[in-house]
Every structure is written in C-alpha cells, then in structure tokens.
Amino acid sequence: MPTSPKRFLFIVQGEGRGHMTQAISLFEMLTAAGQEVVHVVVGRSSRREMPSFFQNRITCPLTGISSPNFVADKNNKSVKIGPTITHNLVHFSNYVQSLKMLNNIVKETKPDVIINFYDFLGGLYNGLYKPKAEYICIGHQYLAYHNHFPFPNKQGFNKNLLLNNNKLTAWGAKKLLALSFAAYPEDKKSGVVVVPPLLRKEVMKLEPTEGDFILTYMVNDGYSKEIESWHAGNPSVKVQSFWDKKGMPNPHRVDDTLTFHQLSDTMFLQLMSQCKAYVSTAGFESICEAMYLGKPVMMVPVQGHYEQACNALDAVQAGAGVSSESFNLTKVIDYLPNHQPIVGKFREWTDRCEELILQELLG
Incomplete structure (x- = not known):
C-alpha cells in the first residue's frame, strides 16, 4: 500500500444503472481505504436523466458530458446499429467539446489514476490526449477477451463489434479489470484480470425474504408494453416494475397488482430483497444483486444489444x-420450482471483491 493516497478520477457510462452503481461501490471502497476520488464524469445522452440516487451518493464534484450512446427503435426497445452509428457521427462535434471539457477537468484535478466504467469517450480521451495519469478500465465486457467466455452462436459481426467497442473504451489502458459472475480459470494471454462484481454494501446488509411478487426492471421503457400485455392475461400475479420513463407519475399504478416506479436505489433494493423472482433486461449489476440475495432471475437481452445476449448466456452458465x-413472465414462474440455489458459492466469490480490486488499484 502506498504511504500517500492516490487521486482517482472516474469516467462513467450513464446508460442504465449498472455502471453507476459500480462507480458508487468503488467510490466508497477507495475513500474508506484512505484514497481520494477528485471528480466523477458521467457520459450522458439526452434521452436519460442522471438518477438522483447517483448524485446523492457521489460526494465529490460531479459533471455530466455528452457521450456516444446507443439509439433505440421508435418503441424504445431494441438497439439499432445503423442509426446508432449515424447519430454519433452527426453529434461528433458535441463529443469534441466533451473531450475538451474532460481534458480541462483532468488538468485541474491532476489525478494519478483515471478509471473508466466503459464509456466510449473515456477511451477516446486517453488515446488522443494521452494524459499522464494511469488509465484503468473496469467492466464485465472485458471478460469477452477470456478464452472461456461464452459467445452466442452465428453472430460474428456483432462479436467483432463488441470486441472493437472494448478496444475503443480501453484505448491505451494499463489494466483491464473484468467483472465476472464467477471465478474463471487463469488465462494470461487474455490480458485481463478477472475480479468479482462491485456490489454496494447496502446489498450485502439486506436480509432477503420470499414475497409474493415478481420484480422487473427494463433499461428501455418500451418493454413496459410487454409487461402490461402479459399482465392483462395474468392479473392475479403481483408485479413491481422499475423504469425511467419521463413524464410519468411516480409511482404509476396500472391496477392493484401492477405498479411502475421511477429508479430509486433504496426502494429497488428493498423490493429486490422481498421478491420471489427478478426479471430484467440483461445488464450485469442488478443480475449480480439478485444472485447475492438468492433470487432466481430471468434475463431479457435488449434486441440488437449483443453485449446483453452475452451477459444472459454467461449468467445462465453461472x-x-x-x-x-x-417479458413473458410465465417462463420464470415455470422455472422457479427447478431453480438450484447458488447463493453460497456466489457470496464466497463476491466477498473477495475489495481484496482483489484494491490489490490491483493500489498494489
């Protein structure tokens, strides 16, 4: 351990909640270890607001900047690769200004280490501006370099796109920390360090119970139509759901057994600990939270989002x-009697998180 604290700057992808909750966990882990996080920069798109839970938990200066992101279809469900490329090219001048803003922040704060939670702009910044600070990347996506990682079949183009996205975010990185659902065999050729998920301490303090409802979360609110359609045919099944649909009341009660909530870290975790099953678009972080709490999971990869298809395959394997x-909830209801508990094994892995990550960042 160094005698003087290191100064860290975070760059966080603001799409969904996973990268932000990872950043909160690492922020608290580093500060508890006597280190300093001098600034957190969040890459944002106009279609998403920065959640209040994130702003409340990050106690250092926090700045949002315009950053490349995916474009969804007109129903806000699937990812469209062509329009995504076009949109980001059209807005490239905005990203140039973001790079300049980020560079000014780096010059002012003089971090020793820049940590990127899978934001494309972070990789562009490190590759083009070449700051003196060490550049380290954290994300489940980097596990794709490991020779044991499971890829969906017959999607060569999308696989190459994911690997190229990884390269962009990790341009010039000194180290890649690959968050994983489980320990992987050593693979020195991969160039990644496999580490446990960055779960928040609040998750570990919860005492789970088995309630009578299914909890759902969707990164794109267009999937709410699928939930409402299923619910119309199964009105007796209680469903609590989270979304970030703008302009809607909070909560939005469809009827006595279906309610939609705006994102809230405390309520989400409370309901997660009490649900009988968790159904979500196939991000990484909330799946890990469910696994830690012993909740059976059904993952619905966002259409056209290859990374989520990989996540789902990896999580099923774990x-x-x-x-x-x-979001046909009948499938998870039918699955429940056959679920094999893995909570003990998963907790053993996640309990090593602080030890392994601080060793990589401070050792």
Whole structure:
C-alpha cells in the first residue's frame, strides 16, 4: 500500500444503472481505504436523466458530458446499429467539446489514476490526449477477451463489434479489470484480470425474504408494453416494475397488482430483497444483486444489444436462472420450482471483491 493516497478520477457510462452503481461501490471502497476520488464524469445522452440516487451518493464534484450512446427503435426497445452509428457521427462535434471539457477537468484535478466504467469517450480521451495519469478500465465486457467466455452462436459481426467497442473504451489502458459472475480459470494471454462484481454494501446488509411478487426492471421503457400485455392475461400475479420513463407519475399504478416506479436505489433494493423472482433486461449489476440475495432471475437481452445476449448466456452458465426473448413472465414462474440455489458459492466469490480490486488499484 502506498504511504500517500492516490487521486482517482472516474469516467462513467450513464446508460442504465449498472455502471453507476459500480462507480458508487468503488467510490466508497477507495475513500474508506484512505484514497481520494477528485471528480466523477458521467457520459450522458439526452434521452436519460442522471438518477438522483447517483448524485446523492457521489460526494465529490460531479459533471455530466455528452457521450456516444446507443439509439433505440421508435418503441424504445431494441438497439439499432445503423442509426446508432449515424447519430454519433452527426453529434461528433458535441463529443469534441466533451473531450475538451474532460481534458480541462483532468488538468485541474491532476489525478494519478483515471478509471473508466466503459464509456466510449473515456477511451477516446486517453488515446488522443494521452494524459499522464494511469488509465484503468473496469467492466464485465472485458471478460469477452477470456478464452472461456461464452459467445452466442452465428453472430460474428456483432462479436467483432463488441470486441472493437472494448478496444475503443480501453484505448491505451494499463489494466483491464473484468467483472465476472464467477471465478474463471487463469488465462494470461487474455490480458485481463478477472475480479468479482462491485456490489454496494447496502446489498450485502439486506436480509432477503420470499414475497409474493415478481420484480422487473427494463433499461428501455418500451418493454413496459410487454409487461402490461402479459399482465392483462395474468392479473392475479403481483408485479413491481422499475423504469425511467419521463413524464410519468411516480409511482404509476396500472391496477392493484401492477405498479411502475421511477429508479430509486433504496426502494429497488428493498423490493429486490422481498421478491420471489427478478426479471430484467440483461445488464450485469442488478443480475449480480439478485444472485447475492438468492433470487432466481430471468434475463431479457435488449434486441440488437449483443453485449446483453452475452451477459444472459454467461449468467445462465453461472446458475443465475433462465433467459427469454420477451417479458413473458410465465417462463420464470415455470422455472422457479427447478431453480438450484447458488447463493453460497456466489457470496464466497463476491466477498473477495475489495481484496482483489484494491490489490490491483493500489498494489
């Protein structure tokens, strides 16, 4: 351990909640270890607001900047690769200004280490501006370099796109920390360090119970139509759901057994600890939270989002639950009697998180 604290700057992708909750966990882990996080920069798109739970937990200066992001279809469900490329090219001048803003922040704060939570602009900044600070990347996506990582079949183009995205975010990185659902065999050729998920301490303090409702979360609110459609045919099943749909009341009660909530870290975790099953678009972080709490999971990869298809396959392999092409909750209800608990094994892995990550960042 160094005798003087290191100064860290975070760059966080603001798409979904996963990268932000990872940043909160590492922020608190580093500060508890006597280190200093001098600034957090969040890459944002106009279609998402920065959640209040993130702003409340990050106690250092916090700045949002315009950053490349995915474009969804007109129903706000699937990812469209062509329009995504076009949109980001059209807005390239905005990203140039973001790079300049980020460079000014780096010059003012003089960090020793820049940590990027999978934001494209972070990789561009490090590759083009070549700051003196060490550049380290953290994300489940980097596990794709490991020779044991499972890829969906017959999607060569999308696989190459994911790997190229990884290269962009990690341009010039000194180290890649690959967050994983489970320990992987050593693979020195991969160039990645496999580490446990960055779970928040609040998750570890919860005492889970088995309630009578299913909890759902969708990164794109267009999937709410699927939930409402399923609910119309199964009105007796209680469903609590989280979204970030703008202009809607909070909560939005469809009826006595279906309610939509705006994102809230405390309520989300409370309901997660009490649900009988968790159904979500196939991000990484909330799946890990469910696994830690012993909740069976059904993952619905966002259409056209290859990374989520990989996440779902990897999580199923780790024993989290099942995957589905839609929010047909009947599938997870049918799965529940067959779920094999893995909570003990998963907790053993996640309990090593602080030890392994601080060793990589401070050792």
